[in-house]
Amino acid sequence: MSDSILYARAFWGLMVRDISVLRREFIAFMVRTVMNPLMFVFVFTYLFPKMGQDFQNARGISFGTLILPGLVAVAIFVQGIMGVALPLSFEIGSTREIEDRVMSPLPVSLVAIEKIVFSSLQSVVAALVVFPMIYFIPATPVHVHVNSWTVLIGNVLLASLASGAVGLTIGTIVKPQHIALMFGVVVVPVTFFGCVYYPWAALHSVRWLQIAVLINPLVYMSEGLRIALTPEAPHMPVWATLAALLLCVGLLGYTGVRGFLNRVLS
Amino acid sequence: MPNSAEDIVSIRGLTKRYDGKVPVEAVRNIDLTVRRGELFGLLGPNGAGKSTTISVCTTRTPPTSGTVWIAGLNVVEAPAQARKHMGVVPQYNTLDRQCTVWENLYFHCRYFGYSSATATKRANELLEMFRLTERSKSFVRELSGGLAQRVQIARAIAHQPEILFLDEPSAGLDPQSRLALWDSIRQLLAGGITIVLTTHYMEEADELCNRVAIIDHGKILVCDTPANLKSSVGAQKVISLHLRSVSDSAFERSLGELAGVKGVEPTKEGVRIFVDNLDGLLPRIIEVTGPRLKDISISETTLETVFIKLTGRDLRE
């Protein structure tokens, strides 16, 4: 067997393992993916309008329209944390069960990259599950309009890979005993300052924050989906989100793989 | 390059330093050769560098200097290829907690390129071979230590490697499981695989291994068959005296002058005397020792004696 075939088969073996474990835990996967957007959409875009407290954008864009891309982005982002960072942190730092996979006949960096790829797969599934939910629940009409499928698919894929890279990086850095802390210190601020519930352009009134949030990868995921799904809402230019997401994938992917190698080969 | 095709493991000038806050030189310039088909033991106390040596051989730890070849492949230059030839059971349980016993075996085969059908067949075969069929659907957390150990060994040989590394396989096992483990080790060996195991139980090294290297503070002190190592001590029996007061050199000299005594060494509790046979020696030793004698014990030479001779310390200290 030539080396590249051997590597490809080992890589596929790792994917098969992850997919079959995910299949067994599909209910848990659905719950962690669906609960947050479901509650959010129900309260803010169903209950509030029914109670006569509808948020309307100055341009007459409904709140449902505004947050739909953001909530899909969060669903994509959360997979990197829940599907990769969390299990990886334990597999490396506590049970050391990652070692059997590290001993597979392929370069160790591919074991790390498999984690990113598998996480992206979960992210895409999550996006597909969450989208109809936030489209159909709101009481006020949600305007979705796909101008370019290429931009949509490109943004979803890049956002998924970027979230996998974030997950890999966090999973290799954070010790299992600090995982709970990581949620408070990383996940909560990232989602609240991720242009999920408001478009980036709306931040212009708090200029310093508008600039500070640019280091947050979730900003580009939300804005990218805004371009692709709800172009009538204010959004960043296409090239900016694609370039920023590409940079995230490259930079965090590299950091994550390096971190992984440092942890498992000592 | 390794000397001959017979050598499945070749270690040349291997040094490993861990650069932490306190740098540790865990392995210092060791040379070792393991021949195909043998059961090779690395015997040494805690912290001797056994696991580090295994880790470097199995591509998990990059060496600071020196070279290791496994089946003719340099583990630093061709780690992925080298891994095809080896199986490893680390010192701790690394079974996949998310998977059942059967899945642990099955997925391991998949990692090594087996098709789904071949992996299924191989996993079933291994369950049978290691008497695990009943537990095939158990998850790892439900397994006892001995069973988990068995699954780990089954998984390590699933891809039919030429060499199996076992790091402290019997640590933490009850005596019955240990005997069962020894049985499966002998069976694997009969099947033609080469085994390198580490241990700090001298009985295990003595009982099982064709050759043993004694390692301490990262250095190989000796490497030979258990029989040769024991005869190198030059005595058949060891008499340990437990004294009420500390031993002194005059006392040790008078013991050494007794006919049949090969050597005398002070220990924490008293002295240790190496003799060829006991013929009439005990009464004379007791006489020389007098009232300060608290207790006396006699043992055959073991690998432990060899270790004591080489380091002046007990293996268990």
Ligand SMILES: Nc1ncnc2c1ncn2[C@@H]1O[C@H](COP(=O)(O)OP(=O)(O)OP(=O)(O)O)[C@@H](O)[C@H]1O
């Ligand atoms: N990852 C590491 N970082 C720093 N020091 C280490 C590391 N691993 C091992 N050491 C140190 O290297 C030395 C040798 O350790 P090693 O685990 O190889 O010994 P061992 O013979 O396997 O001992 P044991 O019987 O306890 O398993 C010890 O002093 C240990 O503290």
Ligand SMILES: [Mg+2]
């Ligand atoms: Mg060890």
